[in-house]
Amino acid sequence: MCGFHGRAGSPARGRGPKRGLWTGEAIGRSRGGLTTKIHLARDGQGRPLAFTLTAGNVNDRTQFEPVMARIRLSRCGPGRPRTRPALVVADKGYSSTKIRSSLRRRGITAAIPERIDQINGRPCRGESRCRLDHVAYRRRNVVERCFNRLKHNKALATGYDKRARHCQAMVTLACLRLWLP
Numbered sequence: 711m712c713g714f715h716g717r718a719g720s721p722a723r724g725r726g727p728k729r730g731l732w733t734g735e736a737i738g739r740s741r742g743g744l745t746t747k748i749h750l751a752r753d754g755q756g757r758p759l760a761f762t763l764t765a766g767n768v769n770d771r772t773q774f775e776p777v778m779a780r781i782r783l784s785r786c787g788p789g790r791p792r793t794r795p796a797l798v799v800a801d802k803g804y805s806s807t808k809i810r811s812s813l814r815r816r817g818i819t820a821a822i823p824e825r826i827d828q829i830n831g832r833p834c835r836g837e838s839r840c841r842l843d844h845v846a847y848r849r850r851n852v853v854e855r856c857f858n859r860l861k862h863n864k865a866l867a868t869g870y871d872k873r874a875r876h877c878q879a880m881v882t883l884a885c886l887r888l889w890l891p
Contacts, residue, residue, distance in 0.1 A: 738765025
């Protein structure tokens with residue numbers, strides 16, 4: 711056996727796991743290196759409603775349902791909290807037939823542009839393109855501004871936290887700061 715005391719070698723030398731999730735961590739390889747991805751839902755004023763954390767190599771579409779399930783808006787008076795938004799505005803990363811049909815089933819309007827591979831395949835199958843409400847899609851910049859305001863917190867901007875629970879605590883604190891006047 712060669713290596714370090716019978717082990718295969720250190721991951722820093724390229725012999726360890728190259729892709730995938732580290733157990734208990736929300737850290738994974740992407741183009742920028744080891745990263746953590748925040749999937750966020752916000753209201754019309756740019757305040758965060760719900761979020762999930764994943765490794766940087768996890769697809770955005772896999773986290774759409776978990777984020778939507780976490781949305782809870784309490785009502786002014788009695789009654790159950792609201793869990794269904796009127797409109798969902800997302801980027802091309804969330805463009806899929808499954809997401810669109812899920813939103814349609816729940817009666818939610820979607821403003822999600824299609825990816826080029828979806829557009830190119832439609833004429834072959836005899837399908838029409840999905841309509842995009844350009845006026846509603848312009849409001850997507852509110853999400854980007856929400857992320858910019860979250861990154862005023864230095865720990866989130868630099869990504870110092872390696873443990874998932876520490877990163878989740880920092881995102882929660884940063885979200886609470888956005889809700890305070």
